[in-house]
Amino acid sequence: MPKNDRLNGCLDDIDVNFMEREATPRLLMKLGIQLHLAGLSLSNTVAILEVFGVERPRSTVHNWVHKADLQPEGGRSPDHIAVDETVIRLNDEQYWLYAAVDPDTNESLHTTLEPTTNKALAHSFLTKIAEKHDVDDDPRTACSSRGHTRRMRLVNAVVLVDDSHSVQHACRRHGFDFRYERHGNRNSVERVFREIKRRTSSFSHCFSNAHAETANEWLRSFAFAWNQLI
Numbered sequence: 001m002p003k004n005d006r007l008n009g010c011l012d013d014i015d016v017n018f019m020e021r022e023a024t025p026r027l028l029m030k031l032g033i034q035l036h037l038a039g040l041s042l043s044n045t046v047a048i049l050e051v052f053g054v055e056r057p058r059s060t061v062h063n064w065v066h067k068a069d070l071q072p073e074g075g076r077s078p079d080h081i082a083v084d085e086t087v088i089r090l091n092d093e094q095y096w097l098y099a100a101v102d103p104d105t106n107e108s109l110h111t112t113l114e115p116t117t118n119k120a121l122a123h124s125f126l127t128k129i130a131e132k133h134d135v136d137d138d139p140r141t142a143c144s145s146r147g148h149t150r151r152m153r154l155v156n157a158v159v160l161v162d163d164s165h166s167v168q169h170a171c172r173r174h175g176f177d178f179r180y181e182r183h184g185n186r187n188s189v190e191r192v193f194r195e196i197k198r199r200t201s202s203f204s205h206c207f208s209n210a211h212a213e214t215a216n217e218w219l220r221s222f223a224f225a226w227n228q229l230i
Helices: 003-013 026-038 042-051 058-067 119-132 165-174 184-202 212-229
Strands: 080-090 093-102 107-114 135-137 152-154 158-161 177-180
Touching (some): 003 026, 026 212, 080 119, 080 212, 107 212, 119 165, 165 177, 184 212
Parallel strands (some): 080 158
Antiparallel strands (some): 080 093, 093 107
């Protein structure tokens, strides 16, 4: 798909109906959201809007991004899924970003920000991936009203993991096919992490005095924009 088609599609997918009383033309609101998520700082985004005769403070654009509630779409069925976790700094505190990427397309499948890393959180993250994308019921177990455990597996997908014991343990618990791989197809998720770290470092004001959920929303929005622009 040509890049200009991706950009147009991204604008079409941004819903700004949440701002019924906002005087800014909706197309310019969408443009402001897209420009910031594509890499412009809030200051530069505001400067672009001023070219169109719209003067808004940085906080307004910041609110547009969060209220749009953007995130990568579900319903994918990739052959491989690269899963990883990395540290994100928020108000001088350490958080863990879990991310899953389709290495064939470099598209983000799901992200979440957690205050720590452990087996339970890794299991929860993989559960969300299975719920969000195509899954099958493992025939070894079934779900019923009597409380039997439902075990899901990603259809025809191999989960690519590094040496994270919590992620490997979660794959075994789910019954997912997984393979230890430090390079190769896992390079896609590393590229996503590098870009996220670059953005959070360059535009640290996005996370200054922000709550963890606000940062989580921003990261989901970033993943949405990343999928439109790669």
